[in-house]
Amino acid sequence: TTFVEYVLAEALCPVENGDISESTFAQNVVNIRYRDGKINGYTSRLHYISDWINNGVRNGFLEDITARESRDTQKLNLNYMSTHPQEYKQLANSPENVATMKRIEESLNGQTVHYLPEDKVPYNGLSWIKNGDIIAITTNTPGLDIAHMGIAFYADGKLTLIHASSKEGKVVASTTTLTQMLQDNDKWTGIRVLRMKK
Helix, strand or coil: CCHHHHHHHHCCCCCCCECCHHHHHHHHHHHHHHHHHHHCCCHHEECCCCHHHHHHHCCCEEEEHHHHHCCEEECCCCCHHHHCCCCCHHHHHCCHHHHHHHHHHHHHHHEEEEEEEEHCCCCCCCCCCCCCCCCEEEECCCCCCEEEEEEEEEEEEEEEEEEEEEECCCCEEECHHHHHHHHHHCCCEEEEEEEECC
């Protein structure tokens, strides 16, 4: 997520004299990463990507392209963070943070979101998925919504992903198509497509 947040924050910066303002970039990161751009402890960060997307749409810097282009939907059923607090340093010893995360999960649960199932993502992409769009990969992991994120990139007419690879430990342009990536991971079920609005 950090890679995508930095790319989005930089893209939202106006260019002046061939450069961008560091303070504007830093403020953009805060606006993207925290609920309504306000830092108020661990739970003000948008940990669930569906919450992150809602924040971006609500604040006018993201457009949910999948909502316009795909009829396939799923209902959010989030509980992973509140039921696995031991996996998060800031939750492990804070019942208060766990309770707040549970309230956040409950506020998102039941929302219907549009996505594109993996079997509808062709190797050569779709006309409405553009270079530079943000790709959020949906998951069947119970209690989670999104497993991974990256930037859409067409290479030789095939839709691929620029992303932070945990396997390679760095940002890479995938050498396989997004379709193949989805097929190779049994926990990945499809994609949500987002576009920056300036």
